[in-house]
Amino acid sequence: MPRRRTQTLQLLMALGLALFPFFAGDYWLHTGIICLFYIMMASSWNLLAGYTGQVSFAHAAFAGVGAYVSGLAAIHFHLPPLLGALLGMAVAAFLGLLLGVLCIRMGGIYLSLTTLAFSEMLRIIIDNEYEFTRGTMGLSVPFILPVYSKTTAYFLMGAVTVAVLCVIRSIVRSDLGTAFRAVQNDETAAASLGIHVVKVRLAAFVISSTMAGLAGALYGHYHQLITPEILSLNLMFFVLAIAVIGGMGTFVGPIVGAIFLEFLSEYIRIYGQFHVLLFGLIALAVCRFAPQGLMGLWQRRMRALSS
Amino acid sequence: MQDLLLYCTNGLLLGVIYALSALGVSLIVGIMNVINFSHGELYVLAGYFSALFARALGLPVLAGAGLAVAVVFLFGLLVERTLIRNTYGNDMASLIITFVLSIVLQNAYLLIFGPYPQKPPNWVDGSTRLFGLFYYGNQRLAALGAGAVVIAVLFLVVKKTWFGKTVRAVAQDREMAAMVGVNPDGVNMLSFALGCALAAAAGVILAPIFPVTPTVSVGVSLTAFIVVVLGGMGSLGGCVIGGLILGLVQNLGSAYVSSGYKHFFGFFILLLVLTVRPTGLFGRKQL
Numbered sequence: 001m002p003r004r005r006t007q008t009l010q011l012l013m014a015l016g017l018a019l020f021p022f023f024a025g026d027y028w029l030h031t032g033i034i035c036l037f038y039i040m041m042a043s044s045w046n047l048l049a050g051y052t053g054q055v056s057f058a059h060a061a062f063a064g065v066g067a068y069v070s071g072l073a074a075i076h077f078h079l080p081p082l083l084g085a086l087l088g089m090a091v092a093a094f095l096g097l098l099l100g101v102l103c104i105r106m107g108g109i110y111l112s113l114t115t116l117a118f119s120e121m122l123r124i125i126i127d128n129e130y131e132f133t134r135g136t137m138g139l140s141v142p143f144i145l146p147v148y149s150k151t152t153a154y155f156l157m158g159a160v161t162v163a164v165l166c167v168i169r170s171i172v173r174s175d176l177g178t179a180f181r182a183v184q185n186d187e188t189a190a191a192s193l194g195i196h197v198v199k200v201r202l203a204a205f206v207i208s209s210t211m212a213g214l215a216g217a218l219y220g221h222y223h224q225l226i227t228p229e230i231l232s233l234n235l236m237f238f239v240l241a242i243a244v245i246g247g248m249g250t251f252v253g254p255i256v257g258a259i260f261l262e263f264l265s266e267y268i269r270i271y272g273q274f275h276v277l278l279f280g281l282i283a284l285a286v287c288r289f290a291p292q293g294l295m296g297l298w299q300r301r302m303r304a305l306s307s
Numbered sequence: 308m309q310d311l312l313l314y315c316t317n318g319l320l321l322g323v324i325y326a327l328s329a330l331g332v333s334l335i336v337g338i339m340n341v342i343n344f345s346h347g348e349l350y351v352l353a354g355y356f357s358a359l360f361a362r363a364l365g366l367p368v369l370a371g372a373g374l375a376v377a378v379v380f381l382f383g384l385l386v387e388r389t390l391i392r393n394t395y396g397n398d399m400a401s402l403i404i405t406f407v408l409s410i411v412l413q414n415a416y417l418l419i420f421g422p423y424p425q426k427p428p429n430w431v432d433g434s435t436r437l438f439g440l441f442y443y444g445n446q447r448l449a450a451l452g453a454g455a456v457v458i459a460v461l462f463l464v465v466k467k468t469w470f471g472k473t474v475r476a477v478a479q480d481r482e483m484a485a486m487v488g489v490n491p492d493g494v495n496m497l498s499f500a501l502g503c504a505l506a507a508a509a510g511v512i513l514a515p516i517f518p519v520t521p522t523v524s525v526g527v528s529l530t531a532f533i534v535v536v537l538g539g540m541g542s543l544g545g546c547v548i549g550g551l552i553l554g555l556v557q558n559l560g561s562a563y564v565s566s567g568y569k570h571f572f573g574f575f576i577l578l579l580v581l582t583v584r585p586t587g588l589f590g591r592k593q594l
Contacts, residue, residue: 055402102578106585108398109342109540113532114581120529121574128568233525237410244403274418280411287404288390 021151035262036157037219042242042254044211050249052204053184058115062092062209063216064231070217071141071226085217092213100205144221241283247293309440314562322554323454326547329534331505337478337541338498341401345409347524353507354519358427372511383503387496416521424518450512533573539587
């Protein structure tokens with residue numbers, strides 16, 4: 001696409017996003033905010049899985065870490081939610097570093113298994129320490145802003161999402177991003193060119209976990225209720241399905257996937273909890289027949305048109 | 308003393324079943340380098356089928372159990388052929404696809420069988436006095452025996468038969484095996500299905516004792532993964548030792564420390580293995 005058209009498109013999209021709250025009712029505004037959360041989650045997971053080829057199953061768990069740390073700090077130490085979110089982000093980064101150091105040098109499968117175990121372990125702790133975390137009852141936390149307003153929350157989430165996306169984009173385009181892809185394509189070749197494979201992978205893991213922590217903290221304070229559901233495998237599945245359906249390893253893929261799935265799920269809500277089953281089947285079909293996701297299909301179509 | 312022996316017997320029983328289920332994961336990892344994240348769902352599927360065959364179709368319990376394992380074996384063949392085969396060489400793709408499959412199956416069970424626990428009838432009734440100290444359910448003893456028999460048969464198949472030799476050849480060197488006339492795709496398909504059937508065997512053996520629900524599968528998968536890492540990826544003997552260790556640690560831990568943290572001990576072992584000896588107890592030196 002010519003540069004001019006891309007810029008116009010971006011401008012139009014930004015305008016649309018900025019004006020969205022003034023057209024949308026309360027309900028769609030809520031959907032939009034949830035969608036922003038999923039964009040952050042899926043894009044940061046994609047930075048790890050799509051660009052370095054490491055499948056972490058702890059992404060929802062790190063969102064949970066962010067949410068619970070921030071929520072507990074707000075309740076016990078009366079920390080303002082926005083500062084709490086930063087604290088949650090820092091704790092997620094620290095745990096990500098510890099977990100990463102432990103399992104990253106062992107390679108792909110070990111990372112997946114360990115992150116899955118970590119995520120279940122965290123869920124068990126939160127379920128069991130109900131005196132502190134209120135277990136499955138959920139933790140009531142203050143709203144993200146001093147005054148309750150969905151529109152302001154939307155703009156805050158939107159601003160953070162844009163910031164996160166900018167960081168991801170600049171990483172992907174930097175030397176570090178090149179190193180990410182080199183490590184994914186051929187570890188040995190990357191190492192022979194002087195790339196420290198373990199450090200590069202660790203960097204991707206920590207950055208991605210930190211972003212998940214931030215997203216989780218904001219999400220928790222927006223909902224004003226944090227339950228162990230946030231670190232369940234179901235949420236993890238949504239994040240993964242969004243990235244897979246949108247197209248892993250592309251910048252736009254997770255964004256498209258999040259919008260597609262979130263709005264689709266609003267329309268199929270009448271089928272109750274079985275919309276998860278439908279998402280699963282879609283994701284399975286995409287994995288099998290279009291491993292590059294919607295973005296891959298789009299690119300193929302554009303190429304077919306131009307040739 | 309009496310309590311300790313009881314906990315150890317329970318640990319032994321669970322350990323044997325953990326080993327059985329983990330052998331399925333280990334077989335698939337060793338041969339195809341694929342981690343099957345839907346392992347636990349196949350365990351649950353077999354549990355449901357054995358309940359269904361025995362209760363709805365009125366088959367004898369053991370026949371129903373055997374049939375359930377056979378059905379899951381066929382399902383494994385189907386999954387390998389339709390979903391796994393075109394991901395060879397791409398570990399990440401098979402991880403993602405089996406994870407998505409596990410969520411799909413969990414939600415399909417919820418839709419079809421509902422959230423309620425289901426169990427097939429007991430194979431045997433009554434209980435036996437063990438060591439002159441406590442009474443232990445005959446069903447549990449039968450499960451212990453059945454688990455041990457299946458493991459023994461599997462080892463005989465892998466170590467002594469022609470099929471086992473082929474499988475080991477492919478696990479050691481895929482190209483070499485293909486060169487001497489082994490069809491690696493066929494071996495993959497069979498071993499994937501065999502791995503699924505082992506999960507199913509664990510499922511039908513434990514289902515009369517611990518009824519199945521759509522979500523117990525997560526714990527089953529995780530336990531199997533922990534055992535595989537503890538024993539060493541791809542080592543079948545390691546699986547048996549690892550399974551027994553995990554069974555004992557879980558039962559003693561939940562008895563003497565806290566029962567809410569039953570699954571926590573497994574993760575603790577996993578973290579310990581990863582820090583101290585990442586190749587596991589009997590793993591290959593090179594990964």
